Every structure is written in structure tokens, then in C-alpha cells.
Amino acid sequence: MNVSLKLGRNTANKPLELHFLPAKIFEDGTTDVDNYFNSYTRKGLDGILTNAVRGFPLKGEILKSPSNYRAFVLQSSEKHSEAKVIHNMYISGKFDNFTYWNYDKVPSKADTYKQALQMLDISKELCAPVLDSEILIEIDGMGLVIGGQENTI
Amino acid sequence: MDSDQEEQPNKRIKTEPKEDEIKSDIKKEETQLDEIVQSTKASIKHEEDDAGADCIATIDKIDSLKSLGPFIAARDNSQNNLYFQDLPEICKSEPCMLGVDEAGRGPVLGPMVYGIAFCPITSEQILVDLGCADSKQLTEEKRENIFNEMNIAETPRACLGWAVELISPNVISTSMLRRSKCSLNEVSMNSAIGLIQRAVEEGVNIAEVYVDTVGPPEKYQDKLKAIFPQFKITVAKKADSTYPIVSAASICAKVTRDTALKVWKFPESNELNSVKFGSGYPGDPVTKRFLTENVDMFFGFPRLVRFSWATAENALADKAMEMEFDEPDDQKPKYAGPKLTQFFKGATKTGAVQRKPCRFFKERFLNNVTDF
Numbered sequence: 001m002n003v004s005l006k007l008g009r010n011t012a013n014k015p016l017e018l019h020f021l022p023a024k025i026f027e028d029g030t031t032d033v034d035n036y037f038n039s040y041t042r043k044g045l046d047g048i049l050t051n052a053v054r055g056f057p058l059k060g061e062i063l064k065s066p067s068n069y070r071a072f073v074l075q076s077s078e079k080h081s082e083a084k085v086i087h088n089m090y091i092s093g094k095f096d097n098f099t100y101w102n103y104d105k106v107p108s109k110a111d112t113y114k115q116a117l118q119m120l121d122i123s124k125e126l127c128a129p130v131l132d133s134e135i136l137i138e139i140d141g142m143g144l145v146i147g148g149q150e151n152t153i
Numbered sequence: 154m155d156s157d158q159e160e161q162p163n164k165r166i167k168t169e170p171k172e173d174e175i176k177s178d179i180k181k182e183e184t185q186l187d188e189i190v191q192s193t194k195a196s197i198k199h200e201e202d203d204a205g206a207d208c209i210a211t212i213d214k215i216d217s218l219k220s221l222g223p224f225i226a227a228r229d230n231s232q233n234n235l236y237f238q239d240l241p242e243i244c245k246s247e248p249c250m251l252g253v254d255e256a257g258r259g260p261v262l263g264p265m266v267y268g269i270a271f272c273p274i275t276s277e278q279i280l281v282d283l284g285c286a287d288s289k290q291l292t293e294e295k296r297e298n299i300f301n302e303m304n305i306a307e308t309p310r311a312c313l314g315w316a317v318e319l320i321s322p323n324v325i326s327t328s329m330l331r332r333s334k335c336s337l338n339e340v341s342m343n344s345a346i347g348l349i350q351r352a353v354e355e356g357v358n359i360a361e362v363y364v365d366t367v368g369p370p371e372k373y374q375d376k377l378k379a380i381f382p383q384f385k386i387t388v389a390k391k392a393d394s395t396y397p398i399v400s401a402a403s404i405c406a407k408v409t410r411d412t413a414l415k416v417w418k419f420p421e422s423n424e425l426n427s428v429k430f431g432s433g434y435p436g437d438p439v440t441k442r443f444l445t446e447n448v449d450m451f452f453g454f455p456r457l458v459r460f461s462w463a464t465a466e467n468a469l470a471d472k473a474m475e476m477e478f479d480e481p482d483d484q485k486p487k488y489a490g491p492k493l494t495q496f497f498k499g500a501t502k503t504g505a506v507q508r509k510p511c512r513f514f515k516e517r518f519l520n521n522v523t524d525f
Contacts, residue, residue: 026475031451032421039420040231040323040456054453054469055326055460056478103479104332116517 003087005074016073018098020063020113021053041099048106049099060101066120071095214239218301221409226416230264231323231456235348237316238304240355244314247273248360251352252398253345254288255365256406258337260433261440261462263414264322265337267344268406270315270398271357279309280397287394288403293411300408303401315401316351317409318344322459329461332479341367346380353381361385363399365392421455430457435464444468451476 019033041051049060065071073093079086100107109115212224215236228234251271258265272279284291284299291299303309320340328335345364352359362384366373374388389395393403414433419425428447431439445468447454453469454460514520 022479024477025451026477027450029450029474031449035421036449036452036455042232052323052327052456054476055330055465057327057331112516112518116519119514119517119519122513 003089005089005091007091016093016095018073018095020098020100022058022101022103023053023056049101051101057104058101059104059106060099061107062097063100064097065095066117069120071098215304217304218297218408221300221412222416225319225409225413226418228319230319230413230417231321231420233318233320233324233344235316235318235351237351237355238314240314240357241272241310241312243273243276243312244271245356245358247275247358249358250274250277250361250363250398251349251357251359252392252396252400252402253348253362253364254393254399254403254406255341255345255367256403257410257433258341258367260459261435261444261464262322262430262433262458263417264319264410265325265341265344266317266319266406266410266413267341267348268315268317268402268404268409269345269348269352270313270401270405271352271359272313272398272401274360276312277397279312280401283309283401285397285400285404288400288407289393291404296404296408296411299404303405313401314352314357315405316348317405318348319409319413320344321456323456326456326460329459338367342373342376346377349377349381359384362387363392363396364388365399365403366390417457419455419457421449425455435462445472448472450474 017033019037037051037053041049043049047061049062051058051060071094072091073095074089075092076087076089079088100111100113102111212220212227215221215224215238224236225234249271250273251269253267253269256266256268257263283302284295288296303313303315325337325340328340329337349359349362362377362381364373364377364387366388370388370390374386377386377388387396392399394400414430417426425447428443429439430443431437431441433440435441444454444458444465448469449455450473453473454465458465460466509515510520
């Protein structure tokens with residue numbers, strides 16, 4: 001399937017205010033986030049933000065997008081023409097940071113969002129080119145371990 | 154919930170490396186981001202300075218019915234607020250009785266208010282003279298008059314003390330919907346205990362405590378006795394019609410709740426400030442209309458409403474967007490342990506080996522996606 005990414009200059013520069021909510025929401029729509037939500041954000045002495053959605057208590061923190069990465073929000077649309085599906089994606093905004101919320105749990109390294117981001121490090125390692133000299137060093141290194149304790153680097 | 158959390162970054166947030174700028178931009182970017190984080194932080198209120206320093210400076214004492222409204226209006230109505238009236242000196246020396254009662258337990262909206270009142274045992278007649286009787290028999294006007302008298306007239310000021318805690322509907326909802334639920338009874342008892350504790354700290358010479366019960370009186374009485382073994386504690390049903398000191402506490406609580414609703418400010422929108430919401434009892438037609446006509450598709454209701462009430466949940470069920478949170482811990486099905494047969498599931502009947510997704514990806518809810 002072909003997917004094309006359309007860049008719109010005017011929207012790509014608009015910084016968005018984002019909230020990452022621990023809930024599944026089954027519809028799309030717009031709402032008044034400032035008055036219904038932001039006006040109730042409080043910061044405790046421990047630095048943890050608190051708020052609630054529909055009575056469910058939330059604990060959160062402001063997170064930056066991963067360093068060396070840029071974060072965008074994409075919107076997709078599908079057009080059907082003559083048995084062909086044209087799949088377009090539009091950048092509807094970008095953001096540098098967002099508020100991450102947990103349901104009644106202090107944000108920590110155990111949050112699956114942060115765990116998932118470890119994939120960025122793994123993929124970086126996997127994609128980095130390996131030089132022949134590096135392979136040789138690796139092989140030599142293994143030889144050192146097998147060879148005994150007398151050898152030093 | 155975990156799978157829900159991960160769906161968002163997968164679907165909506167795409168990150169894009171920009172290899173060429175990696176090193177040169179790190180410093181710059183960090184300072185920029187710090188600035189953004191700083192400014193975002195600045196816009197978030199600190200829990201400590203809830204009402205704004207200027208308001209505290211002007212209205213931090215309630216000396217009549219008139220000042221009750223402005224006092225409440227100046228406070229953050231999404232948090233609990235406790236007010237302890239200036240202590241009459243005599244309450245520190247003379248043995249006192251203390252009454253506890255609440256107002257606004259049943260309604261689907263507004264704060265629940267806990268009140269205590271105390272006076273020397275020998276001054277009980279003053280309560281009767283004030284008209285502290287069964288608070289449910291009194292009209293709103295009568296209650297307000299008594300409350301005003303309590304704070305203005307010289308004799309009651311000299312020997313009668315009181316305190317109230319406004320438990321915000323926002324706090325009620327979030328307590329009842331926590332992962333490990335905190336029932337309304339628990340919220341109530343904690344408030345009552347907190348108020349008595351505060352009276353002890355302020356130096357009230359408490360001898361007897363009278364409490365209008367929540368739940369079975371015996372259990373509640375045992376709980377209070379364990380915490381305050383030094384007092385003579387009486388927990389009873391309808392204590393507010395039996396003991397004048399409980400009536401006094403009840404009047405303080407009821408007047409405070411009524412006033413809190415009158416001066417309620419909606420951060421959600423200015424228009425809501427002029428909408429009538431009625432008594433808050435689910436049977437009240439005005440309340441019913443308020444609940445049907447003021448639904449936000451996403452957030453549901455303004456936070457005046459107690460989301461944990463079945464009435465509120467039902468009103469949202471067919472109107473607002475469907476939303477699913479992780480189930481509270483006590484509703485989750487119990488783990489039954491691994492099944493023995495799982496060890497024989499590595500291959501299909503024809504002998505083909507079934508590959509399980511790598512644990513690293515599985516635990517992080519990451520999938521291969523080719524169609525999206």
C-alpha cells in the first residue's frame with residue numbers, strides 16, 4: 001500500500017498542547033480542554049501534577065519528546081478512486097513536550113510509554129553501521145577472555 | 154490500561170530522527186525545552202496557594218453569615234477546605250462536649266460538608282436558647298439566623314466554637330474512583346476524625362463526643378474509641394435531633410453547604426454560573442434537567458457533579474463519548490496461575506512451529522504495522 005506524507009507549512013509549525021490519557025476513547029471530537037481540564041491541574045509539593053477526567057484521579061508529569069527526535073501529530077485520510085486506495089497523511093501539528101497522565105499511579109520508569117521508547121535506543125544500535133575494525137576488536141576481545149588472566153589491554 | 158496507553162503513541166505520535174542535527178542541536182534544544190517546561194510549570198497553580206494570597210488576606214475569618222459566602226468563594230472548590238472558628242478561651246479550661254454532623258451526603262452534586270461544634274458541658278442551655286434543635290425541622294432561613302447568632306451574639310461567641318470541612322465533589326469523585334476505592338463512608342469518617350483531631354490540637358478540653366452515625370453506629374463507635382480512648386464517645390442515629398450540640402454542628406454544616414452551592418463558581422464556563430442546578434437530589438427535576446442539559450462530550454460534567462454517583466454515570470452513559478479506564482484493582486479478575494497445557498502449545502497438529510512474538514516487543518505493546 002502506498003502512503004504519502006503531505007507537508008503543510010502553515011500547520012507544521014504550530015506547537016500543540018498535548019495530554020496523554022490512560023483511557024481508551026472510542027470517538028473523535030473537540031472539547032474545551034482549557035476550562036474543563038487545565039484549570040484543574042494542580043502541582044503537589046512532590047512535583048507531581050494531579051487532575052481528573054470524569055472523576056478518575058490522574059497523576060502526571062510534563063515529558064519532553066525524545067532528544068534528537070521531533071514529534072508530530074499526523075492525520076490520515078483515505079480516498080478511493082478506480083479500485084485504487086490513495087492514502088494520505090497530513091502533519092496537523094508538532095510538539096516539543098506533552099503532559100503524561102497515569103490513572104492513580106505516580107509516573108515512573110515502569111510506565112509502558114517509557115518502556116516503549118527504549119525501542120529507539122535498540123533501533124539506533126541495530127541500524128548503526130559496523131566497521132570491520134570494530135569486528136576485529138570484538139573478536140580479539142573474546143580471545144582475551146578465553147586466553148586467561150595474564151593478558152591486559 | 155497498559156495496552157491503551159501504548160495505542161496512542163503508535164497511532165498518533167510519530168517521531169522522526171534528524172540525524173544531521175544530532176550533536177549541534179542538543180544544547181540548544183535542551184535550553185529551549187527547559188524554557189517551555191518552565192513556562193508550563195508557571196501556569197500551573199501550586200496546591201499550597203490555592204485561593205490566591207490576596208483573598209486569604211482579606212477574608213480569612215468568618216464572623217457572620219454575610220462573610221461565609223465570600224470566604225467560601227475565595228477558596229479553590231476543587232480541593233477540600235477546612236475552617237476552624239476562633240476558639241473561645243473557656244473551651245480550653247472547662248470540660249467540653251463536641252458534636253459532629255454532616256450535610257450533603259446524598260446529593261449528586263456539590264460538596265459534602267462536615268461540621269463540629271463544641272461548648273462547655275455546663276453551657277448546654279445556650280444551645281437550646283439559640284434554637285439548636287432537629288436541624289431538619291428548621292427552615293433554611295431559621296438555620297441561617299441561628300448560624301448568624303452563633304457568630305455575632307456575645308454569649309454564644311464566648312463559649313461556643315465550631316469548625317467545618319468542605320469536601321469538594323472533585324475529591325469525592327476521585328476518592329471513590331481510585332484504584333483501591335475509598336468509600337464515601339471512609340471519606341466521611343476521615344473528615345470527622347480530622348476535625349476532632351484538629352480540635353484537640355487547638356487545645357479544646359474535650360470530655361464528651363457526640364456523633365451522628367454513618368453506617369452501623371456500633372462499628373463507627375469502636376473505631377472512634379480506638380483513636381480517641383480518652384473521650385466519652387456516643388455514636389447514634391439521628392443524633393442531631395437528640396443532642397443540641399450535634400444540632401449546632403449540623404446547622405453549621407448545612408448552612409455552609411447551602412452557601413457553597415450559592416457561591417459556586419464554575420471554572421468550566423461563565424454561562425454555567427447562572428444555570429440553576431437545584432438541590433442535587435437525584436429526584437429533583439431541576440437537578441435532572443441540569444444533568445441532561447450540561448453534558449460535555451468528552452469531560453462529561455463540570456466538577457460540581459460527583460461522577461461516582463450512579464445518577465451521573467447513567468446520565469453520561471448514553472450521551473457522552475464512550476471512554477474506558479483501567480478497572481479498579483478490586484474489580485479485576487484474579488490470576489489463576491499458568492495452565493500446564495501451555496507447555497504443549499509450541500507446535501500445531503501438523504508439526505509447524507508457532508513463533509511467539511519477542512518478549513521485548515510484547516511487554517512494550519509494540520507491533521509490526523504494515524497497513525495503517
